Amino acid sequence: MEYQLSMNIANRSKEDLLIILEPWAEHYTLSPNEDAKIVGIGGAEGSNFEIHHHDAFIIIDSWPGSVASVYRDGEPMEPGYQPIPE
Numbered sequence: 001m002e003y004q005l006s007m008n009i010a011n012r013s014k015e016d017l018l019i020i021l022e023p024w025a026e027h028y029t030l031s032p033n034e035d036a037k038i039v040g041i042g043g044a045e046g047s048n049f050e051i052h053h054h055d056a057f058i059i060i061d062s063w064p065g066s067v068a069s070v071y072r073d074g075e076p077m078e079p080g081y082q083p084i085p086e
Contacts, residue, residue, distance in 0.1 A: 026079035
Protein backbone atom coordinates (compact mmCIF):
# COMPACT_ATOMS: atom_id res chain seq x y z
CA MET A 1 0.00 0.00 0.00
CA GLU A 2 1.33 3.44 -0.91
CA TYR A 3 2.13 5.98 1.77
CA GLN A 4 -0.70 8.50 2.20
CA LEU A 5 -1.03 11.63 4.31
CA SER A 6 -3.84 14.16 4.53
CA MET A 7 -4.43 17.45 6.29
CA ASN A 8 -7.37 19.78 6.62
CA ILE A 9 -7.33 23.51 5.91
CA ALA A 10 -10.03 25.82 7.27
CA ASN A 11 -10.44 29.40 6.10
CA ARG A 12 -11.87 31.25 9.09
CA SER A 13 -11.07 34.72 7.79
CA LYS A 14 -13.47 37.17 6.15
CA GLU A 15 -11.49 37.04 2.88
CA ASP A 16 -10.83 34.36 0.27
CA LEU A 17 -7.74 32.26 0.93
CA LEU A 18 -5.50 31.32 -1.99
CA ILE A 19 -3.82 27.92 -1.69
CA ILE A 20 -0.87 27.26 -3.99
CA LEU A 21 0.01 23.59 -4.30
CA GLU A 22 3.63 22.96 -5.29
CA PRO A 23 5.58 21.80 -7.20
CA TRP A 24 2.91 22.41 -9.89
CA ALA A 25 1.85 25.92 -8.79
CA GLU A 26 -1.81 24.89 -8.88
CA HIS A 27 -4.08 27.56 -7.39
CA TYR A 28 -7.18 26.81 -5.30
CA THR A 29 -9.41 29.36 -3.59
CA LEU A 30 -11.23 28.81 -0.30
CA SER A 31 -14.07 31.20 0.45
CA PRO A 32 -14.61 32.45 4.00
CA ASN A 33 -15.65 29.63 6.36
CA GLU A 34 -14.84 26.98 3.75
CA ASP A 35 -12.77 23.85 4.41
CA ALA A 36 -10.59 21.68 2.19
CA LYS A 37 -8.55 18.51 2.55
CA ILE A 38 -5.11 18.08 1.00
CA VAL A 39 -4.19 14.45 0.26
CA GLY A 40 -0.70 13.31 -0.72
CA ILE A 41 0.01 9.79 -1.99
CA GLY A 42 3.35 8.10 -2.69
CA GLY A 43 6.96 8.85 -1.89
CA ALA A 44 8.84 7.89 1.23
CA GLU A 45 6.87 6.84 4.28
CA GLY A 46 7.03 9.43 7.05
CA SER A 47 7.25 12.33 4.60
CA ASN A 48 5.14 15.40 5.24
CA PHE A 49 3.77 18.56 3.67
CA GLU A 50 5.65 21.82 4.19
CA ILE A 51 3.47 24.89 4.73
CA HIS A 52 4.49 28.48 3.96
CA HIS A 53 2.02 31.03 5.33
CA HIS A 54 1.84 34.50 3.79
CA ASP A 55 -0.65 37.28 4.52
CA ALA A 56 -3.09 36.52 1.70
CA PHE A 57 -2.12 33.00 0.64
CA ILE A 58 -0.44 29.77 1.70
CA ILE A 59 1.94 27.58 -0.25
CA ILE A 60 1.84 23.84 0.35
CA ASP A 61 4.87 21.87 -0.81
CA SER A 62 4.32 18.17 -1.26
CA TRP A 63 7.23 15.78 -0.76
CA PRO A 64 9.38 14.13 -3.47
CA GLY A 65 7.71 11.21 -5.24
CA SER A 66 4.20 12.16 -4.13
CA VAL A 67 1.10 13.33 -5.94
CA ALA A 68 -1.14 15.73 -4.01
CA SER A 69 -4.79 16.64 -4.56
CA VAL A 70 -7.22 19.11 -2.98
CA TYR A 71 -10.76 18.09 -2.01
CA ARG A 72 -13.81 20.10 -0.91
CA ASP A 73 -16.83 18.24 0.45
CA GLY A 74 -15.21 14.97 -0.62
CA GLU A 75 -14.93 16.03 -4.27
CA PRO A 76 -11.68 16.95 -6.05
CA MET A 77 -11.26 20.67 -6.64
CA GLU A 78 -10.17 21.89 -10.06
CA PRO A 79 -7.16 24.21 -9.97
CA GLY A 80 -7.50 27.70 -11.30
CA TYR A 81 -4.73 30.16 -11.94
CA GLN A 82 -4.82 33.73 -10.67
CA PRO A 83 -2.39 36.47 -9.74
CA ILE A 84 -0.74 36.05 -6.36
CA PRO A 85 -1.87 38.81 -3.96
CA GLU A 86 0.79 41.25 -2.85
